[in-house]
Amino acid sequence: MEIATIKDIAKALNLSTSTVSRALRGSYEINPETKRIVLECAEKLNYRPNPIALSLKENRSRAIGVVVPEIDNPFFSQAINGIESIAYNRGYHVVIFQSHESYDREVVNIQHLASRRVDGVLISLSGQTTHVEHLKELHSKGMPIVFFDRFSDEIHTHKVVADNYQGAFDGTEHLIKSGKKYIAHLAASPTLSITRERISGYRAALEKYGIPYNEDFVKYCNFSIEDMEKIIDELLSQPILPDAIFTVSDRLAMACLKILKQRNIRIPEDMALMGFSNLKVAELLSPSFTSVIQPALEMGQRAAELLLDIVEKKSKNPVYQTVKLPTELIIRDSTKTVAD
Amino acid sequence: MEIATIKDIAKALNLSTSTVSRALRGSYEINPETKRIVLECAEKLNYRPNPIALSLKENRSRAIGVVVPEIDNPFFSQAINGIESIAYNRGYHVVIFQSHESYDREVVNIQHLASRRVDGVLISLSGQTTHVEHLKELHSKGMPIVFFDRFSDEIHTHKVVADNYQGAFDGTEHLIKSGKKYIAHLAASPTLSITRERISGYRAALEKYGIPYNEDFVKYCNFSIEDMEKIIDELLSQPILPDAIFTVSDRLAMACLKILKQRNIRIPEDMALMGFSNLKVAELLSPSFTSVIQPALEMGQRAAELLLDIVEKKSKNPVYQTVKLPTELIIRDSTKTVAD
């Protein structure tokens, strides 16, 4: 049982393919009676237009590509959820790519996307990515690109980000107000925009409360488990021990919590702990985990909307915007003051 | 700057498209010198074959569709991770669909997949799905389908599942050996194969140790938060209170833990708790969470391999197999006996 095409209908009804095509799309210049017959036949044969043929003709694929560092990461899976929901409603399909935080794989992914002729690209850069020539080239050839979360300033397009500065500021301020003075900041890759923004927020809060900035309290982690452990241990063997750690990713938060527990460091008495996190289980951790929450789902939705607006819009010169979504500080036990 | 086609090369070199095509694929009947010139020109124009044109010609898309209930669920995001890695290596792309546990959306997804002309489908059924005519029809038309995790017996094809029976048996046995006698089982949708298998394992373990099966201790939950709360509360207000709860999904485990904490029920003293879970943070929960772990990533990989084998194989009659992967019981604090 093969899939019916417009030719099969034409043959069955002894009509031309042009007539069948027009009848199916309800063209005014087709006899209503003919239309009826064609539609009936199409129904009987379970005809479905071949999207590949349409793609070839219209030079569009009705698919968007999404490049994320890792699907299996709560932030990104929530974002993809949002992307998929918007794309679905607007008749687009979502093709997924993972960079696994590798620059090389990101480049390969972009090449695949380009040759795949997707209609647009949503991307959150890998932690290793320091230059974006691969994206620049694609963008200069007219491929709509929208960044979410991790962007590059070198490409002029829509960006959807969390308010990382404010989030880090709020989190740090909360720690300060809880009486903490030696606040460590466990950052992600220094090449990422989010890292820089969060450190800015962190420093601004310190400054506001007259706390000196200590370079040794800021550590950059890549994403391997071993390195994270080493770096966290490093932090814990400083001459001046921090009394709070602000981690800026789910993986860092988890690793940090685990190591502190192993070292029998009491949280929050000896060490307050908070994260930039999208873990749904944050409140169930021991102790429950104070977090700056990013609106991951909404970020995915907004990014997808902006992308599809470009894809579908005639305007050659869209006004590119950077959408900054507010974060939310949720205070739980891991930063409770002893007095509480 | 448009994308170069084979015609552009032909025009530039004053050759026919056939010659260019053959030169690019290294046909023996093209002059080596001509080949060189063509390849050089292709390089210069940054030529990439149009996969859509190829798809139309070869009647294949080099894409596989994946239908999961929810991306934002650790089990499925890990499985997709596995799927993507295999597909990537074999030159296929992954198109994602979510059913959101809705039968209707699952049907629509399948229709999309069918009309999208994907080369194969990987699916884990929605919790609402009770019949699979939509899949049967697709399968009967020759679409390769492989189930993972949640399957239907009505379709004869490859299946990749965790050993749910043994996993539930092991978990239940562990609870029994910890001295628990009133073990509740919080199951997912009764229509799912995994639910039935896990209940079988649960019952078998009870039987082995001569513990009577109590129907009131088995509760079925759909996936809405409110319902879960209601059902768990129901369980907690039985004449005979359970002394252990075995939950069979991440979401149930989380809801259960939260509610028990709210009710100030001590874990594991008053109530042992364990899950069928893929939560990476299980060991960081309070108390750390005993779990039967499913090899989600590996399940995705195996399923993708089996699917692509069918897709690429000439054999019309593959020997369909059901791959059953072992689960792993990880014992942590939420089921510790008081004596420990």
Added chain:
DNA sequence: AATATTTACGCAATCGTTGTCGGCAACGTT
């Protein structure tokens, strides 16, 4: 020298669909 073979390439069809053009009837208009 006449024929056979090889080399190297072009033509045209194909995949499924749509858009452009053109044409044949059957009407209405003058």
Added chain:
DNA sequence: AACGTTGCCGACAACGATTGCGTAAATATT
């Protein structure tokens, strides 16, 4: 009666790439 208009439909080309077939010229064979 001659012309214009409208309704309805088919032939053809095109999207990008592959491929079977044909063929001219160059070379080899007898």
